[in-house]
Amino acid sequence: MMKTAYKFSAFAAALIIAGSPLIVSAQNLKERAEERKAERQTMIEERQANRQGLLDERQKAFCTRFIENASQISARLDERSGKIDERQDNRLKRLEEKRTKRDQLLEGKRDGGDERRVQMYAKLLEKADTDAEKAAVEKFKTTVEAAIKTRRTAVDAAITSFRTSVENTVSGRQSGIDSVKKKFTSATNAALAEAKASCEKGTDAKTVREEFLSDMQAAREALQSDRQASDKVGGQVKALAKTRQTSLEKAFTDFRTTLEAAQKELKAAFGE
Numbered sequence: 001m002m003k004t005a006y007k008f009s010a011f012a013a014a015l016i017i018a019g020s021p022l023i024v025s026a027q028n029l030k031e032r033a034e035e036r037k038a039e040r041q042t043m044i045e046e047r048q049a050n051r052q053g054l055l056d057e058r059q060k061a062f063c064t065r066f067i068e069n070a071s072q073i074s075a076r077l078d079e080r081s082g083k084i085d086e087r088q089d090n091r092l093k094r095l096e097e098k099r100t101k102r103d104q105l106l107e108g109k110r111d112g113g114d115e116r117r118v119q120m121y122a123k124l125l126e127k128a129d130t131d132a133e134k135a136a137v138e139k140f141k142t143t144v145e146a147a148i149k150t151r152r153t154a155v156d157a158a159i160t161s162f163r164t165s166v167e168n169t170v171s172g173r174q175s176g177i178d179s180v181k182k183k184f185t186s187a188t189n190a191a192l193a194e195a196k197a198s199c200e201k202g203t204d205a206k207t208v209r210e211e212f213l214s215d216m217q218a219a220r221e222a223l224q225s226d227r228q229a230s231d232k233v234g235g236q237v238k239a240l241a242k243t244r245q246t247s248l249e250k251a252f253t254d255f256r257t258t259l260e261a262a263q264k265e266l267k268a269a270f271g272e
Contacts, residue, residue, distance in 0.1 A: 062205040070192045077188060081181055088174060099163065110152070117144065127270070136269030140262050147258040154251035162244040166237055173233045180226040184219055191215035
């Protein structure tokens with residue numbers, strides 16, 4: 001019995017010793033699998049870190065470029081606004097120069113007319129032989145000079161009214177343009193500020209760019225709409241010019257009527 005037990009124990013011990021390499025091998029495989037898993041996880045984390053680093057660098061580069069471009073956009077807006085103001089100033093300057101030339105031309109014509117009338121009155125007096133004829137010449141002179149004064153007053157009033165109305169119209173138009181410019185500039189600056197803030201918060205570049213372009217498109221559409229809605233001065237100036245012309249025609253018509261009557265009376269006094 002004891003021999004049998006001894007044999008069994010020896011057999012069991014032999015089995016344990018024989019199976020030990022298998023147990024060790026299985027443990028090694030498990031450890032290597034865990035190591036490979038850990039290595040893969042480490043590689044994944046490193047790739048993610050590298051990818052995030054690249055994204056961060058791209059975001060930083062985008063923000064830097066965007067801020068630089070934003071500064072350029074603001075500078076271009078200021079430049080365009082300055083050019084618009086300069087063109088408006090030049091138009092007003094040319095308008096004033098034209099007015100000065102027209103005033104000088106009108107004054108020259110009036111001076112020439114005054115000289116011709118003085119010569120005409122002198123010739124009429126030379127032609128007058130009787131006191132009645134001389135009195136008729138003086139009356140004719142008085143009537144004509146009064147008519148000239150009335151005509152000039154009407155002409156000056158028509159010109160002044162036209163110019164004042166044009167200035168008011170242009171001023172209103174300029175105020176409208178200034179308002180449109182300020183609104184567009186404000187919208188542009190708001191879009192730039194929003195894009196900068198989004199960029200600094202880490203919003204991805206694509207989203208920042210798309211939202212900025214969308215905001216700028218809305219600002220440009222509003223600008224176009226406001227420009228179209230703004231009053232145009234061309235039609236108003238034409239209407240004012242027509243009113244001026246009507247006043248001028250009336251002034252000259254009234255003068256001719258008075259002159260013709262005075263001439264008729266003078267001819268009668270001379271027996272013609």
